[in-house]
Amino acid sequence: MSWVFRQNILHQTMNRGFQIRAFSQTADYVISGGGMVGAACALALAQLNVNKNKKIIMLEGSPKRTIDIGKDYSNRVVALNPGSIEMLKNLEAWPTIQQNRYNPVLSMRVWDACSDAAITFQNEETPAQPLSYIIENDLVQKSLNEQLDNCDNIQVINSAKVKSYKFPDCGSTEHVPDGLVQIHLESGDQLETNFLVGADGFRSLVRQQLNIDSLGWEYNYSGVVATLKLDATSDQVNNTAYQRFLPTGPVAILPLNPTYSSLVWSMPSALAKQKVQLSEQEFVEEVNNALRSDLHQNQIVNTVSKGLGLILDSFTPSKQYQINNLPPRIIGAANRAGFPLGFTHSHRYIGPRTALVGDAAHRVHPLAGQGVNLGFGDVMSLASVVEKCLVNGAPLGDRSYLLEYETERQRHNVPTMFSIDSLHRLYTTEFTPVVLARTLGLQVTDALQPVKKVIMSHAASG
Ligand SMILES: Cc1cc2nc3c(=O)[nH]c(=O)nc-3n(C[C@H](O)[C@H](O)[C@H](O)COP(=O)(O)OP(=O)(O)OC[C@H]3O[C@@H](n4cnc5c(N)ncnc54)[C@H](O)[C@@H]3O)c2cc1C
16 A cells, blocks of 8 residues: 555634644654755655655755756756766666766866876776766756655655754663654644654754764865866867866866866865956966966975886886876856855764764765765665664664664765865875875875775765
8 A cells, every 4th residue: 555645734723813733744754854865865765665655754944946957057066976876776866867967977087286196097997987977966856856756655845944853762771762753843833753864964953953963164165166168079078077186275177068067166265255256257267277277386296206106107007098187178167156165074873763864964075076975875874774674673763773874874984074084184285295295195096006996996885
């Protein structure tokens, strides 16, 4: 038997002119937050055989919006790794993306503005196999939203901003608390659930109200995004992602199609404000300079690095692949905007009958394009743990299973997050010894294919 839900929220207005509290409904699962990660989580849970007759509600604070994928590219894109693409395929969200647009990244070049050091990534044995796919956030969201509409056992409630949560008391020995999680919406409506998923982004109210400590800071940096027009023709290939580490922060251009790429340029927020306000021509010139100028080159470091290069060349076979060292020249920039960047890691990903996923649990600098990939990794892990719990006959929200989810994800997320943060810190300096150390490190890593393989395989799995 499948569930068909009706939006049966009744507001009872008394004759005396005030409203008594609106309807309360109970759901097996409530997902708070319908961003990319929340929507994927609702679908992943709905697809489990053990959940076919369960009731899943997804609450999204913003109003329902129709997402039109127009001719022009949106300025917000994500680089999704093969693990995330596999998940979208399993959730049947991939066909919508395929019918619209996406671009595979076959190679990636990362280099230092202070020296000649560079590293290149490509699948050595199967160069045609993408490292990642560049897709607009809106298109990922649209593909997931369409599937949500097709699911009988999911009810999506938009304009449903949660005001507060009340969590059941969890005795020290209990595997699952007696009470349910109560959810109070700003509208006055209330719900209760056996299992709450906090997918409400980096300012997560779920995390705050669980009183979970988190480690976090604002970088006082912003990511300036834009859609870049390239000096290229439509028959040219554009499948390389470029990222250059400047002392002010990394600048990345991600290929959208032969003639367009997407910009993510991190820099101190005050500088970002200025860049966003430049004329298009000035901005384009600044992006080209950021990708090409020799202004920050350190000649001492380059001399040492050349020596190491000669030694490495005699030990390692010459490279099989050809990638342009310089990205295409930029000739236009549309839709500029800046987004604040920060780091947050929640000490716990679980609470009584509750789990956090996505940015609600962890927020990273975008320099490695890992944010939503980590969130999708959480979703896959949580769905598999919930399935195991119910198949084994344990009650939904059983703490021992939630601990399994938390451990699995923290083992993956924590090292990834701290590596990304360290990269940000390592590269935002021009201090010669540090530039020298990172230059030599990058050179050696680039020469050691097995080490690069390990890095690529970690980044591919979210
Ligand atoms: C400049 C930039 C570039 C990036 N590039 C990449 C990239 O290339 N690859 C990558 O993997 N990641 C990237 N990221 C990170 C990625 O965008 C985020 O990790 C991802 O969007 C987080 O998704 P989420 O669903 O967890 O959270 P969000 O997108 O923040 O969604 C949270 C949702 O919860 C809702 N909500 C919040 N509070 C409430 C409430 N009280 N009640 C009800 N609903 C609520 C919100 O309305 C929102 O819809 C980038 C980030 C930035 C800033």
